Amino acid sequence: MSETVEVVRVSLGERSYDIEIGEGNLSQLGPFVARRSDVSHAVVITDENVEKPHGLQAAEGLARNSTMVDLVVIEPGEQSKCVATAAELWEKLLDLGGDRKTVVVAVGGGVVGDLAGFVAATYARGIPFFQAPTSLLAQVDSSVGGKVGINLPAAKNMVGAFLQPRGVLIDTATLATLPDPEYRAGLGEVVKYGVILDAALFEFLENHADGLLHRDPSALRHVITRCCRLKADIVEQDEREVSGLRAVLNYGHTIGHALESLTGYGSLLHGQAVAIGMVCESRLAERLGRIDASVTSRQEKLLAAFGLPTRLPDVEIDQILRAMMHDKKVEHGQLRFVLPSRLGRVELVGGVNLDTVREVLKEG
Numbered sequence: 001m002s003e004t005v006e007v008v009r010v011s012l013g014e015r016s017y018d019i020e021i022g023e024g025n026l027s028q029l030g031p032f033v034a035r036r037s038d039v040s041h042a043v044v045i046t047d048e049n050v051e052k053p054h055g056l057q058a059a060e061g062l063a064r065n066s067t068m069v070d071l072v073v074i075e076p077g078e079q080s081k082c083v084a085t086a087a088e089l090w091e092k093l094l095d096l097g098g099d100r101k102t103v104v105v106a107v108g109g110g111v112v113g114d115l116a117g118f119v120a121a122t123y124a125r126g127i128p129f130f131q132a133p134t135s136l137l138a139q140v141d142s143s144v145g146g147k148v149g150i151n152l153p154a155a156k157n158m159v160g161a162f163l164q165p166r167g168v169l170i171d172t173a174t175l176a177t178l179p180d181p182e183y184r185a186g187l188g189e190v191v192k193y194g195v196i197l198d199a200a201l202f203e204f205l206e207n208h209a210d211g212l213l214h215r216d217p218s219a220l221r222h223v224i225t226r227c228c229r230l231k232a233d234i235v236e237q238d239e240r241e242v243s244g245l246r247a248v249l250n251y252g253h254t255i256g257h258a259l260e261s262l263t264g265y266g267s268l269l270h271g272q273a274v275a276i277g278m279v280c281e282s283r284l285a286e287r288l289g290r291i292d293a294s295v296t297s298r299q300e301k302l303l304a305a306f307g308l309p310t311r312l313p314d315v316e317i318d319q320i321l322r323a324m325m326h327d328k329k330v331e332h333g334q335l336r337f338v339l340p341s342r343l344g345r346v347e348l349v350g351g352v353n354l355d356t357v358r359e360v361l362k363e364g
Helices: 025-034 051-063 083-095 110-125 136-142 172-177 180-197 199-207 209-213 217-237 245-250 253-262 270-287 293-305 317-324 354-363
Strands: 006-010 017-022 041-047 068-074 103-108 129-133 147-152 155-162 167-171 336-342 345-350
Touching (some): 017 025, 017 217, 041 110, 051 068, 083 147, 103 110, 110 147, 110 155, 136 180, 155 253, 167 172, 167 217, 180 209, 180 217, 180 245, 180 270, 180 293, 199 217, 199 293, 209 293, 245 345, 253 270, 253 317, 270 354, 317 354
Parallel strands (some): 017 167
Antiparallel strands (some): 006 017
């Protein structure tokens, strides 16, 4: 295990927690959980792709801490993030004797984290929950902030809750087993953070694109820690997305989520859909006179360097527009977009003419 462990604190009063970022530290999950919860029974939820070695390693680590551990394995993929799988997990928790002191530990990517968190939020009206994310996307984004949920066939993340984890343990060594497309998709979310909050991070990504593609440990540690800190800062100010500040984290997601639902939650990875969405939404900002073309071109170039798509798949424009009306930022039937005003700053913009959106999508 690496000697260097970064800790990012998410300060939310009694719901505060630590994000511990290290290399090889998954083996320390048992003590990490025990320090933060009075645990006698833990249920590790993982998927078939992550079960060996990470899910088993997590379960064994918890068991070494004198904890009774059950390992529950779901099918991998976005299709599992649904009502049916949630119901199966509720029943499984009941069969395993789960009570209000049972602790759920999510070991996997964003699907596992969102689904396991939603089950923890709703079983027995809420039980403790920990995250041990093993994908880059989950490490930089979805494991932090307490948003948990499942998809409906026509709308992503439409059913959910807010449940802050008791702690998040990030082991960058788990990324060694991550398939290349999944890893690159995670880099799409990293680019998002540069555009919305940190121009210096964006420049770092431009200058270290090759190292990041080759999973350079020091570059990864810097990027993951910075993204977690940026997200924690937003969550601390707008935990439950009341003020609108937290909505900036959804840059690229209005169009991205629509593409995911239209293509059946599988043919496009989340980070790939967000990459396309960012380019389209940046072009929309251009059309509205909010930015110049260089802001979009820099995003396109960086996303392409990471091997991510930037053009719309073969989907009808009117279908995309209809799907976007299910976006959670819609208010009083009106679409709202997160749009850049410069690199490192975005704003939530309402009142965008649908014909303008249609024209931009036709270009994409």
